[in-house]
Structure formats: C-alpha cells, structure tokens
Amino acid sequence: MSEFISYLESHWDDLLELGIAHALVVAVSVAIATVIGVALGIATYRTERPRELVLAITGFFLTIPSLALFGLLISPLGLGWPPVAVALVMYALLPIVRNTVVGLREVDPAIVESAQGMGMGRARRLLRIELPLAWPVIMTGMRVSTVIVVGIAAIGAYVNGPGLGEDIFRGLRRIGNPETALNLVLGGLLGIVVLAILFDLVYVLLSRLTTSRGIR
Amino acid sequence: MTIKIRLENLTKRFPGEREPAVDSLSMEIPEGEIVILVGPSGCGKTTTMKLINRLIEPTSGRIFLEDEDVTKVDPDGLRRRIGYVIQQIGLFPHMTIYENIATVPKLLGWNRAQISARVDELLTTIGMDPATYRSRYPKELSGGQRQRVGVARAMSADPDVMLMDEPFGAIDPITRDRLQNEFLRIQSEIKKTIVFVTHDIDEAIKMGDRIAILRDHSHIAQYDTPEAILVDPADDFVAEFIGRGAGLKRLNLSRVNDIEMSECATVQAGADRDEVRRALGETDRCVLVLDEQRRPRRWVNADHLELVGGRSLTEIGLPADAVVRPYSTLSDTLNEMLVADYATAIVVGDDGVYQGVIDIDTINEAVRGMRAAERSRLADRLGEGG
Ligand SMILES: Nc1ncnc2c1ncn2[C@@H]1O[C@H](COP(=O)(O)OP(=O)(O)OP(=O)(O)O)[C@@H](O)[C@H]1O
Ligand SMILES: [Mg+2]
Numbered sequence: 001m002s003e004f005i006s007y008l009e010s011h012w013d014d015l016l017e018l019g020i021a022h023a024l025v026v027a028v029s030v031a032i033a034t035v036i037g038v039a040l041g042i043a044t045y046r047t048e049r050p051r052e053l054v055l056a057i058t059g060f061f062l063t064i065p066s067l068a069l070f071g072l073l074i075s076p077l078g079l080g081w082p083p084v085a086v087a088l089v090m091y092a093l094l095p096i097v098r099n100t101v102v103g104l105r106e107v108d109p110a111i112v113e114s115a116q117g118m119g120m121g122r123a124r125r126l127l128r129i130e131l132p133l134a135w136p137v138i139m140t141g142m143r144v145s146t147v148i149v150v151g152i153a154a155i156g157a158y159v160n161g162p163g164l165g166e167d168i169f170r171g172l173r174r175i176g177n178p179e180t181a182l183n184l185v186l187g188g189l190l191g192i193v194v195l196a197i198l199f200d201l202v203y204v205l206l207s208r209l210t211t212s213r214g215i216r
Numbered sequence: 217m218t219i220k221i222r223l224e225n226l227t228k229r230f231p232g233e234r235e236p237a238v239d240s241l242s243m244e245i246p247e248g249e250i251v252i253l254v255g256p257s258g259c260g261k262t263t264t265m266k267l268i269n270r271l272i273e274p275t276s277g278r279i280f281l282e283d284e285d286v287t288k289v290d291p292d293g294l295r296r297r298i299g300y301v302i303q304q305i306g307l308f309p310h311m312t313i314y315e316n317i318a319t320v321p322k323l324l325g326w327n328r329a330q331i332s333a334r335v336d337e338l339l340t341t342i343g344m345d346p347a348t349y350r351s352r353y354p355k356e357l358s359g360g361q362r363q364r365v366g367v368a369r370a371m372s373a374d375p376d377v378m379l380m381d382e383p384f385g386a387i388d389p390i391t392r393d394r395l396q397n398e399f400l401r402i403q404s405e406i407k408k409t410i411v412f413v414t415h416d417i418d419e420a421i422k423m424g425d426r427i428a429i430l431r432d433h434s435h436i437a438q439y440d441t442p443e444a445i446l447v448d449p450a451d452d453f454v455a456e457f458i459g460r461g462a463g464l465k466r467l468n469l470s471r472v473n474d475i476e477m478s479e480c481a482t483v484q485a486g487a488d489r490d491e492v493r494r495a496l497g498e499t500d501r502c503v504l505v506l507d508e509q510r511r512p513r514r515w516v517n518a519d520h521l522e523l524v525g526g527r528s529l530t531e532i533g534l535p536a537d538a539v540v541r542p543y544s545t546l547s548d549t550l551n552e553m554l555v556a557d558y559a560t561a562i563v564v565g566d567d568g569v570y571q572g573v574i575d576i577d578t579i580n581e582a583v584r585g586m587r588a589a590e591r592s593r594l595a596d597r598l599g600e601g602g
Binding site: 108110111113114115116117118119120121124129132133212213214215 | 266269271291292293294295296300302303304305306307308309310311312319320323353354355369
C-alpha cells in the first residue's frame with residue numbers, strides 16, 4: 001500500500017497528463033454524441049417506425065464488444081484518437097437518443113398546444129418549449145453515456161488511443177515485474193474512478209446552471 | 217350589431233371516425249360580446265373552438281374574422297391575433313410569469329419597455345402585484361392564480377378576439393366565483409369578443425351575453441340570450457339541460473346595481489346612546505353601525521341598547537356580515553341574506569364603504585319586474601313570428 005502511495009507521489013504528473021487526455025477524449029465524444037443523438041431524437045420522437053429503428057441500431061452498437069469494435073475501426077481510421085473517438089461516440093449514442101425521445105414525449109401536450117395556440121411555429125416551439133422542458137432528461141442521458149464511456153475509453157489504449165488506458169495496458173503486459181505492473185494498473189484505475197466522480201460533479205453543476213428553476 | 221366571427225358550414229371529421237365531431241356548424245358571433253358554448257361532455261365544444269384558431273383544420277366550411285376569410289391564411293399569424301386560454305391552462309413551467317405573459321408580444325416584435333409595461337399592467341388588472349409575481353414560476357402560484365395568469369397571457373397582445381376553453385374549470389367554487397366576477401368587471405372595460413366554453417349551465421348564464429347550447433356533433437339546440445333561453449327553451453333537450461330551478465337561475469342574471477337599493481338608518485361607531493335612540497326612533501327595527509371609514513360593523517336595535525349598558529357600539533348587537541358588492545348577482549345576494557343573522561344584505565363598494573341595503577322584498581320586486589319584461593318581449597317576438 002505504502003509503495004503504491006510512493007508510486008503515486010513520483011508519477012502524479014504522468015497520471016495527470018494521461019487523465020487530462022482521457023477526460024478530453026470522453027468529453028469530445030460525449031459532446032459529438034449529444035449533437036448527433038439529440039438530432040436523431042428530434043427527428044424521430046413523433047414517428048414510431050423510425051424511432052424504433054434508431055433505438056435498435058444505437059442499442060446494437062452498445063452490444064459490440066469494445067475490443068472488437070476498436071479492432072474493426074483500425075483499418076478505416078488507423079490508430080490513435082480517430083478510432084477511439086468514433087467508437088466512444090457510438091457507445092454514447094443510445095442513452096442520449098433514448099432520453100431525448102423520452103424527454104420530448106413526456107412534455108405535457110397541453111403546454112405544446114398552448115404554445116401553438118399562441119402562434120409559435122414548429123421550430124420555435126421545439127427550441128423554446130419542448131427542448132428546455134426535456135433538457136433535464138437529456139442531461140441524465142448524457143450522464144449515463146459519460147459513465148459508460150469513461151470506462152470504455154481505457155480500452156482505447158489497445159489502438160494507441162489517449163488516456164489512462166495506456167498505464168493499465170502497460171501494467172497488464174509487464175507480467176514479469178509484478179510490483180510495477182500492479183502500481184501501473186492501480187494508478188490507471190484510480191485515475192478513472194476519480195475522473196468519473198469529477199464528471200459527475202460537473203454534471204451536477206451543469207444541470208444547476210442550465211435547468212430553469214421552474215422545473216427543478 | 218357588427219358580426220366579428222362568422223362560421224359557415226364548419227365541419228370536422230377526424231381521420232378514422234365514422235361521425236363528424238363538428239357537423240356543418242354555422243354561427244355568428246357579435247363584436248364585443250361573450251358568447252358561451254355549452255353542452256354535454258364530448259359534444260364538440262373544444263373542437264369547435266380549435267377550429268376557429270385552426271389548431272384543428274376544418275374538413276370543410278369557412279371561417280370569417282371581420283369579413284376576412286381566414287380559412288386559408290397563415291395559422292401562426294392568425295393565432296397571434298386571437299387570445300387563447302386552453303382547457304388545462306398550459307402555462308410554460310420553465311418560464312417566469314413575466315415570460316409567460318410576454319410570449320405573444322415578443323412574437324409580435326414589441327420592444328422591451330412596451331412588453332414590460334404591458335405585463336405589469338395586466339398583472340395589476342388581474343389583481344396580482346407585479347413586484348411580487350413577475351419573476352415567480354407557475355409552480356409557485358396557487359391554482360386560481362395560475363388560471364388568472366392564463367387569462368392575462370391570452371390578453372397580452374390586446375387581441376380583439378379571445379377563445380377561452382373552460383378557463384375557470386378546475387378550481388373551488390368560491391375562487392371560481394371570484395374569478396368570474398373579476399373577469400366580468402375586466403370585460404366591461406375592454407369589451408372583447410369572447411368565445412367561452414363551459415359545460416356548466418350556471419356559469420353560462422352568469423357569464424354569457426349569448427349562449428349556444430350544443431348537442432352532439434356541435435349541433436346548435438338553441439342560440440340566444442340567457443333570458444330568452446330560460447324563459448323559452450327551444451325543446452326538451454334545452455329544457456333538460458337548463459334543469460329545474462330556472463326561476464332561481466334567473467337571479468343569476470341580475471346584479472345588485474341593476475335594481476333599486478333601499479336605505480337604512482345608520483350611526484357612527486362613536487355615537488352616543490341618545491343619537492342611536494334618535495336614529496332608531498325613525499325605524500322600528502335596527503340601525504347599522506358604521507366605522508370611521510363608513511364600513512358596516514354591527515346591526516343594533518333598541519333591545520341591544522337596553523341589555524348591555526356601557527359597552528361600545530361595535531361590541532353589541534349582531535355582526536353586519538351579509539355584505540355584497542354592486543356587481544354581485546341577486547342569487548349571491550339572496551344566499552348571503554339567507555345565511556346571515558339579520559336578513560338584510562348590505563351593499564358596499566370595492567373600498568368597503570356602505571352604499572345601501574337590499575332586503576327580500578326588494579328582490580321579490582325585481583323578479584316580478586323581470587318576469588313582466590320578459591313576457592312582453594316574448595309576446596313581441598311571437599308577434600313578429602306570426
Ligand atoms: N384528435 C381527435 N381524434 C379523434 N376524435 C376526436 C379528437 N378530438 C376530439 N375527438 C372526438 O370529438 C368529439 C368532441 O370532442 P371535444 O373535445 O370537442 O368535446 P368537448 O365538448 O370539448 O368535451 P368536454 O366537455 O369533455 O371537454 C368527441 O367525441 C371526441 O372523442
Ligand atoms: Mg373540451
């Protein structure tokens with residue numbers, strides 16, 4: 001235990017650097033997934049068939065084992081950031097699409113109708129009424145996606161992706177020196193746990209800031 | 217009489233339904249009047265109302281607003297000209313009261329100062345202090361307040377026409393009554409053309425200048441003034457819908473300021489016994505004790521004076537609690553009288569200042585007068601017909 005602590009003391013700057021890269025790839029992926037996912041949700045929440053199709057496809061993404069997906073993406077996208085980001089976006093989609101659809105469908109029809117009755121057009125209604133009301137639910141989807149993706153991102157190191165996975169994989173490979181190997185793996189895992197907690201804090205803050213007091 | 221809204225053979229058949237929800241409805245709505253659509257649940261009231269602002273597109277037929285055919289114009293533009301209160305109020309929960317009321321003025325491109333002034337004006341009109349309520353959210357209001365904000369929001373851009381679908385629906389009878397009176401007071405100043413839906417015939421009689429009683433498919437059973445409908449229901453359906461007690465209902469049609477008030481003897485709260493006796497001397501009954509602001513406090517008669525020697529006038533006698541306003545209906549007035557200790561209703565102004573009294577004889581007189589007037593009007597009409 002004390003050795004792990006001294007390992008952390010001597011390697012914290014490496015860990016910090018990897019942690020930042022990890023956070024970055026997660027944040028970028030979830031942001032892209034949010035744009036795509038919310039757009040898909042908006043496009044399909046009112047029509048049953050397309051909605052079921054989109055949910056089935058994004059659901060299917062989530063069932064692909066991550067190692068297999070990363071491996072498959074090497075040939076079109078090469079190594080490093082691109083395959084990792086693409087895979088993470090694919091994994092992040094389902095919770096966001098699903099919650100967008102649920103959030104929009106849960107908006108009280110009477111409220112939408114009164115907006116329409118006052119002369120708000122379709123786009124304005126969506127932007128000013130429906131999305132703000134669905135927003136807390138969409139945020140929850142983003143939060144779930146983030147938790148999923150923080151873990152999976154570590155496996156991105158398999159295709160030379162950025163982040164804490166690098167330490168974990170190095171540790172797992174260096175079977176010969178169990179001491180260092182264990183420290184590397186533990187250090188990476190600790191970093192991921194801390195990141196997950198930090199992301200959650202950010203979400204709490206973000207939802208405070210972006211959700212109207214009237215619906216909290 | 218100018219016609220504001222004209223519906224011509226308006227029909228709505230929902231996809232997949234065998235029977236039309238609204239079947240060839242033709243109707244004229246005069247400018248500046250409250251027209252009530254009333255009828256049993258499911259008869260098509262809400263559908264009819266939504267056809268007027270084209271929230272529901274008609275299957276056939278035409279809608280005219282001041283001679284302009286609006287059946288095919290841009291619906292969003294049309295809706296900004298028509299105030300609309302939906303059955304479930306539908307305030308935007310994520311917006312403040314200010315933002316809710318400002319919705320249509322913003323859509324119409326008013327500037328900030330105009331909007332702000334308008335919102336404050338409306339909040340004041342509906343009796344809600346702007347400073348207190350502007351930045352509240354709907355969930356921070358009571359049901360009655362929400363209902364009022366719903367009405368204010370519909371009035372925000374000062375539309376000539378307002379559609380109100382059971383605007384005072386889900387609230388307790390006392391608040392409801394207050395909101396109705398308040399709304400009638402506002403309407404007497406703004407004189408909008410209002411289509412008002414309710415399924416409550418009493419509300420229809422109280423609020424309507426004209427009532428359309430609808431049966432299924434929005435077929436008009438009778439479209440006339442409340443008086444005419446009460447005196448002369450067109451058929452059994454209408455008669456049954458009005459229900460028993462049409463005579464009592466007529467008391468809902470007249471207000472205190474429609475009839476002659478009487479005076480009663482009054483004294484100031486600080487008056488001495490002799491003064492009271494002198495006042496009593498003029499009458500064999502009671503005197504009304506008023507405070508410095510001339511607000512009624514107690515009824516006092518000779519016996520009270522004898523019994524309780526030294527106490528002040530505001531502590532003896534009977535409480536003066538049957539208090540009505542000039543715009544209270546005779547039905548409310550009668551009700552007050554029946555539950556009060558002393559069977560006379562006291563009329564006060566909005567400031568609470570004593571104006572006069574009404575007793576049972578006054579009401580009796582008024583009803584007799586009303587009946588005579590209606591009979592002669594009816595005779596006239598039958599005369600024209602034959
Ligand atoms: N979107 C719709 N699709 C199919 N039928 C409908 C639709 N909306 C209303 N209806 C039917 O049209 C008829 C009239 O409905 P409407 O809502 O106008 O009644 P209403 O008089 O307002 O009743 P209530 O007093 O209960 O509000 C009903 O039979 C209803 O089932
Ligand atoms: Mg209805």
